[in-house]
Amino acid sequence: MSAGYLFIENRLVTAGLIGAGLVLAGMKAKKQLSKSNAPYLPEAKFGLKMIFESTALFIVWLGDSSMGKENRKYLPFICCLFLYLFFLNIIGLVPGLEMPTDAMHFNLGVALVVFGLYNFWTVKAIGFKGFISHLWGPVFLLGFLLFPIELISHIVRPISLSIRLYGNMTGDHTVLGVFSKLTEGTPVFFLTVALYVLGTIVSFIQAFVFSLLTMIYIRLGVSHEH
Numbered sequence: 001m002s003a004g005y006l007f008i009e010n011r012l013v014t015a016g017l018i019g020a021g022l023v024l025a026g027m028k029a030k031k032q033l034s035k036s037n038a039p040y041l042p043e044a045k046f047g048l049k050m051i052f053e054s055t056a057l058f059i060v061w062l063g064d065s066s067m068g069k070e071n072r073k074y075l076p077f078i079c080c081l082f083l084y085l086f087f088l089n090i091i092g093l094v095p096g097l098e099m100p101t102d103a104m105h106f107n108l109g110v111a112l113v114v115f116g117l118y119n120f121w122t123v124k125a126i127g128f129k130g131f132i133s134h135l136w137g138p139v140f141l142l143g144f145l146l147f148p149i150e151l152i153s154h155i156v157r158p159i160s161l162s163i164r165l166y167g168n169m170t171g172d173h174t175v176l177g178v179f180s181k182l183t184e185g186t187p188v189f190f191l192t193v194a195l196y197v198l199g200t201i202v203s204f205i206q207a208f209v210f211s212l213l214t215m216i217y218i219r220l221g222v223s224h225e226h
Helices: 011-035 048-066 069-093 104-136 140-155 157-182 189-222
Strands: none
Touching: 011 048, 011 069, 011 104, 048 069, 048 189, 069 104, 069 157, 069 189, 104 140, 104 157, 104 189, 140 157, 157 189
């Protein structure tokens, strides 16, 4: 074992530690918020409170744009999902730590949780009959053709979410690993830094895309006008 490196090979352990860390950070940020003299004003200095406030504002803006203000009650879940996925992705940039999202089965587990929740919220919002009507379509006779297509399209959503996250994160960290090995021992410091910055951007974008698609699925499910 090399000095200075943390080796945690079990992805579930890594994911559990990240989840526990986010819970503790959230509790600390909540405590800071409760003690603040002006809780509705932005924090002047960088800290946990500012991180959570900025993330919440970003998710609220994104949610209002994609789901509408009437669906803000789903945003706490989306915010937790975004933060969790972002840190699951970015942990792969730390030498010696395994990135949970480069495992297809792990991504599928997260996607199935999302799939189960938004279907539950859909049935709760419009009823089981309304849920079937979504899949059947507005024309009864065409429903015999559309229903199987819509059902298959609906079922493959967690698979597509998993494959998209898996492919992008695995590709990004593979490229980062290859270039890091090629530049090891050479004075190409800025190239390595640039690759790590790119890895951070990719980690953010993939968490963003996963969260945005989740919002779209919720919107399509719970909207009564459809």
